[in-house]
Amino acid sequence: MPRTLVRRIILCAALAAPALVLRFTGIDVAPVVNMLLFGAAIVAAAFLLAWAAEAAQKDISGALAIALLALIAVLPEYAVDLYYAFRSGSDPEFLHYAAANMTGSNRLLLGFGWPLVALVALLFARRAARRVSRRGRIRSPRSLVLPTASRLDIGFLAILAVVAFAIPLMGSIPLWFGIALILMFALYLWRAGRTGGDEEAEFVGAAAQIAAMPARIRRITVLGLFLGSATIILLSAEPFAEALVASGTVLGIDSYFLVQWLAPLASEAPEFIIAVMFAVRGMGAAAIGTLIASKVNQWSLLVGSLPLAHLAGGGPASLLLDARQIEEFTLTATQTLLGVAMIVALRFHWGSALGLASLFALQFAITDTTGRYVLSAIQAVLAIGYLVAHRRTILPALRAPFRRPAAPQPVELDPPAPRLPPPSPGRGPGCLE
Structure with a gap:
C-alpha cells in the first residue's frame, strides 16, 4: 500500500478516534463539542467511503458504477436523516427535523x-487550451456537454422532479408513496446495470492509488474501507444528530438551520472535493454525472425511506409535514425542476450555472414564507422557459428510462478543448498541479 495512502487513512482514523472514545466511554461533554467531534468523525468516514466507492469502479463498469458510487457517497446523509425520521416516530419534537436534512x-x-x-x-479547460495554443487566440468554452448516456439519469430525475410536487400537495409522505419511490430507485439501478460502459474509468487521488493495486489486495482494501467507514458513521450518526439540535439551543442558532445545512455540508464535502478534482482534470461531465445520480437517489431512495423509518420508530404509516417542511419541499422541488430543464439538452452553459448558484444564495437572504414561495414561483417560471427552449429534447429524456440507452459517446467541452497535460514526473496519480 502506498505510503501516501496509508497516511491519509491514518489521518482519517485520527479524526474519528475522539468521537469513538466518547461513544464507547459515555463521557459527557458540551453539545457543541459533541457536534464538532462527531461531525469530524462523519467527515473522515465520508472520505474513506468516497475513496472506496470510487475505486470500486475498477471492478464494476458502466452507469451502474456511477449509480452505486452516488448512493454510497451519500450514506452519511442517509444515516443522519433516517435517525431523525426514526426518532420522530416516538418523539414529535423530531418531526420538525425529519425532512430538513434531505x-x-x-x-x-x-x-x-x-x-x-x-x-x-x-x-x-480554457486555461489548458491557452497553454497549448501558440497564438493564444481561441474561442473560450462556454458549455459543458454531457454524453448521450446521461439521458438515463436526467430522464429519471425529470420524472422524480414532477412527482416531488405531490409531497407538498399531500402535506405528508405516505408509506405507499415511499414504497413507490423506492421501487423507482430499484428500476433506476436495473436500467443503469443494463447500460453499456466499455470505457475504463479514470481515478484521482487516493482512489487512483487503490485502483492501481493488484486485484485481490484492492478488493480487500475497498472492503475494509467500506466496513470501517460504515462502522464510524453508524456509531456517530445518533450523537451527531442529537448534538446538532442541542447546539442550536446553546448557541442561540435555529436548530432547524443547523440540521438542514451543517449536517449535509459535512456529508457532502468529500463528494464535492472528488467532483472538483475530476473537473480540474478535464472530466467535468463525469463529475457532474455523479452529482446528477446523487440527486436521483436522494429524491427516490432517501425520500422513500423516511416514512419507513418513521413507522419503524413507532409512528403512523405516513410522515406528516409541518408548514415549514411543506415550504422547504416546494422550494426544493422547483429548484430540481429548474436544474433538469437546464441540462435536458445535454448542455450546461456557464450562464445557467451562475444563475443556479445565484438563486441558491438568494434563498439565505429570503427567510419569510411569502418570499420563499415567490422564489419557488420564479424558479418554476424559469424552468418552464428552459423547457420551452429545449422542447425538442424533452421526449428523448423522458423515454430514456424505459428504452435501451444509446452507446456511450466521448465527453467533450463545447467547443472541444484539449485535455490537461499529464502530471509532472514524480507526482502520484491524481495529484493536482
Missing part, C-alpha cells in the same frame, strides 16, 4: 455542487 442536502447538491463543477471544468 431538503438541505438536495438544494446544496444542485445549487452549489452542479455550478461549481461546471465552472471549474470550463475554467481549467
Whole structure:
C-alpha cells in the first residue's frame, strides 16, 4: 500500500478516534463539542467511503458504477436523516427535523455542487487550451456537454422532479408513496446495470492509488474501507444528530438551520472535493454525472425511506409535514425542476450555472414564507422557459428510462478543448498541479 495512502487513512482514523472514545466511554461533554467531534468523525468516514466507492469502479463498469458510487457517497446523509425520521416516530419534537436534512442536502447538491463543477471544468479547460495554443487566440468554452448516456439519469430525475410536487400537495409522505419511490430507485439501478460502459474509468487521488493495486489486495482494501467507514458513521450518526439540535439551543442558532445545512455540508464535502478534482482534470461531465445520480437517489431512495423509518420508530404509516417542511419541499422541488430543464439538452452553459448558484444564495437572504414561495414561483417560471427552449429534447429524456440507452459517446467541452497535460514526473496519480 502506498505510503501516501496509508497516511491519509491514518489521518482519517485520527479524526474519528475522539468521537469513538466518547461513544464507547459515555463521557459527557458540551453539545457543541459533541457536534464538532462527531461531525469530524462523519467527515473522515465520508472520505474513506468516497475513496472506496470510487475505486470500486475498477471492478464494476458502466452507469451502474456511477449509480452505486452516488448512493454510497451519500450514506452519511442517509444515516443522519433516517435517525431523525426514526426518532420522530416516538418523539414529535423530531418531526420538525425529519425532512430538513434531505431538503438541505438536495438544494446544496444542485445549487452549489452542479455550478461549481461546471465552472471549474470550463475554467481549467480554457486555461489548458491557452497553454497549448501558440497564438493564444481561441474561442473560450462556454458549455459543458454531457454524453448521450446521461439521458438515463436526467430522464429519471425529470420524472422524480414532477412527482416531488405531490409531497407538498399531500402535506405528508405516505408509506405507499415511499414504497413507490423506492421501487423507482430499484428500476433506476436495473436500467443503469443494463447500460453499456466499455470505457475504463479514470481515478484521482487516493482512489487512483487503490485502483492501481493488484486485484485481490484492492478488493480487500475497498472492503475494509467500506466496513470501517460504515462502522464510524453508524456509531456517530445518533450523537451527531442529537448534538446538532442541542447546539442550536446553546448557541442561540435555529436548530432547524443547523440540521438542514451543517449536517449535509459535512456529508457532502468529500463528494464535492472528488467532483472538483475530476473537473480540474478535464472530466467535468463525469463529475457532474455523479452529482446528477446523487440527486436521483436522494429524491427516490432517501425520500422513500423516511416514512419507513418513521413507522419503524413507532409512528403512523405516513410522515406528516409541518408548514415549514411543506415550504422547504416546494422550494426544493422547483429548484430540481429548474436544474433538469437546464441540462435536458445535454448542455450546461456557464450562464445557467451562475444563475443556479445565484438563486441558491438568494434563498439565505429570503427567510419569510411569502418570499420563499415567490422564489419557488420564479424558479418554476424559469424552468418552464428552459423547457420551452429545449422542447425538442424533452421526449428523448423522458423515454430514456424505459428504452435501451444509446452507446456511450466521448465527453467533450463545447467547443472541444484539449485535455490537461499529464502530471509532472514524480507526482502520484491524481495529484493536482
